[in-house]
Amino acid sequence: MEFRKIGSVKFIEGGVCAAGGFRANGIQCGLTHEGAALTTKKNDLALIVADDECTAAAVYTTNKVKGAPIIVTKQHIKDGRARAVIVNSVNANTCNPDGIEKAQAMCRLAAKALKIKEDDVIVASTGVIGQVLPIEPIEKGMPELAEGLSYDGNSRALEAIMTTDTMPKEIAVEFVLGGQVCKMGGMLKGSGMIHPNMATTLTFITTDADISPELLQRALDDTVKVTLNRVSVDGDTSTNDMVCVLASGKAGNKTVKKEDEDFEAFENALYNIMMNLARMMARDGEGATKLVECVCTGADSDKTAEIVAKSVITSNLFKAMIFGQDANAGRIYCAVGYAQADFDIEDVDIDVSSPAGKIALGRQGNVVRFSEEDAARILEEEEIQINISLGDGTGSAVAWGCDLTYDYVKINGDYRS
């Protein structure tokens, strides 16, 4: 999958270690859960640490069921400062009576190994819900994890946060802030079609840019809305979703303190990171074979456009049709029609495109004649774009999703064992 670029950023290597001053590591500490046939064969514990304390911001799941690590992290970054992130996969540490104590213990162990303050540690967990988290493997693994930290350890850390992900997802950019070259990198875990309880979306971003805690939080809030929140969630909002950013300020730019050009440049860098991570997540949806991008334009507001684009992207019928490579325009109209937003269906046009071409599927609320051969050629591709024009204004939005496949059912029919 190629990265998509908006504005002036340059893609670079290194993920969360791209910005100088961040070390990372991942190990297999041997977390497991009841009913699992084997201890996981991949890394399951990750650590990211900055050379000095950073400005920090985070966004969390809106699910009423919140993973214990979220509660602890919220407490720890209340002051807008943090220095390290400890994350485990395999076990979500959620819906457990002793979840908070265990999340606190993870922070304590990391802080001790790193000789930093406990409340400078961000903690996250992803995996099965409702299984008591064994702290012993984490305690035992911590010295090795800390000793192995390195300025190019991003891949080891990334492996440790993956669950049903079939591909690693990381990205980094270089951008200019007040004449100063800055770097920003991120990694994400999550299988996009859905945010399942075991495939939580965790995203960790590091940058050497200098920005105030308030504006860092604002940039993150703004960007989450139009990237991660635009990936088809299918209602299944995870209990453990978390996105956090650490900004070290080491690049030496003038601190971004107001919504000026520098803030825009910072937001643009963050958008490039998170939009591409979102696209990777959708493409790697559980069992997915295709990335679908739904672009809605001509809406009376961006909100209307978002509701329509998400309605299409989350329709199981639409998703199954994309898997079947069947240009059933009626299903798209159907999904547009039940979107809870205000527009006239008689004004709605629908096109489908891919690298193989573009055709009209519907005009003014009616399905039009099109060549089934052209449609089949377009839908054979791995990246499909659906364009929906509401003919009503200048509002627009993009949402990302994937197809619904046999493998989705297989993966989710029996996740625990």
Next chain:
Amino acid sequence: MEFRKIGSVKFIEGGVCAAGGFRANGIQCGLTHEGAALTTKKNDLALIVADDECTAAAVYTTNKVKGAPIIVTKQHIKDGRARAVIVNSVNANTCNPDGIEKAQAMCRLAAKALKIKEDDVIVASTGVIGQVLPIEPIEKGMPELAEGLSYDGNSRALEAIMTTDTMPKEIAVEFVLGGQVCKMGGMLKGSGMIHPNMATTLTFITTDADISPELLQRALDDTVKVTLNRVSVDGDTSTNDMVCVLASGKAGNKTVKKEDEDFEAFENALYNIMMNLARMMARDGEGATKLVECVCTGADSDKTAEIVAKSVITSNLFKAMIFGQDANAGRIYCAVGYAQADFDIEDVDIDVSSPAGKIALGRQGNVVRFSEEDAARILEEEEIQINISLGDGTGSAVAWGCDLTYDYVKINGDYRS
């Protein structure tokens, strides 16, 4: 599947012909659509007609895209009166530029053959969206369809309205209204997991009870809310959904004109009809192997209970887990947690039951220990009940759904051809 009985009704045979004075028929007139390999091998055109004009009421889809037949039917039963229903499957007559003319033509043809008024005809269509409806097969078949009408033709009519349904769905009851024995019967088409654009839920109900148009409409509105609208719709609200009732008044009961005991008895009969049709629809969900009933109690209102029950029933992760017979309590908490309603997750208890037994999966927001063997035995059954208690009041609701299977993807990956 056994019918479930609430209050004092008696199940009888005959479907839409159970109440005296209603004839029905179904034929294969040869509707087809572009891309279909063959003309359908089953009946595709149905007619139901009452001996005299009836009181009529209907409820329609809320999708902005409305099938042309819905627009015509609305016009025809504005006066609260109707006498016949003409329905075709295979083609939904929706998103077509000439849809309304075609729907009107169907009414005209039926009225002519039956020698009744055109605006006493209710019209419905179900099938593929966005294909022009060929009127010739309907015109040619109408004489045969009308001639073959009989007081026991319910099964032939029922076959004609089915699309991806794998089992016919009809039911009838006897009940007492003001000392007078009345009958009511209904048939439904629809594959429950989703209301797909091609598997519209059409429901036709007939009764010999005497009731005013206003109260008939009220009873239908009330009952749809707690039956058909409680089947997992997964967002995919069809463009052609329609439920209609014809009440002939031939039973000779005192006309139901106000919300008294008789109205309650009438509503109870209607509830028994529609609740069982809803359960059949869920059980026959596309590709489904199990019926899932989610009962939410202890809510601050019935509305809250409904939101929670539907949130569980529509979760793809939950559905895939039911298919996999995997008691993943965390997924149920997750779906409860993202329900957009007001309650404390710390008060939520979860049980699962089936004819094989009942076990606790969660207490006060935490997953509890349970025997995996017991859970497996319970989940092996074909009818599964999930009980969710919010510990917050006396509001309750039931919702019905099914599992998400490989066959769902298969059926919907390539429906048109």
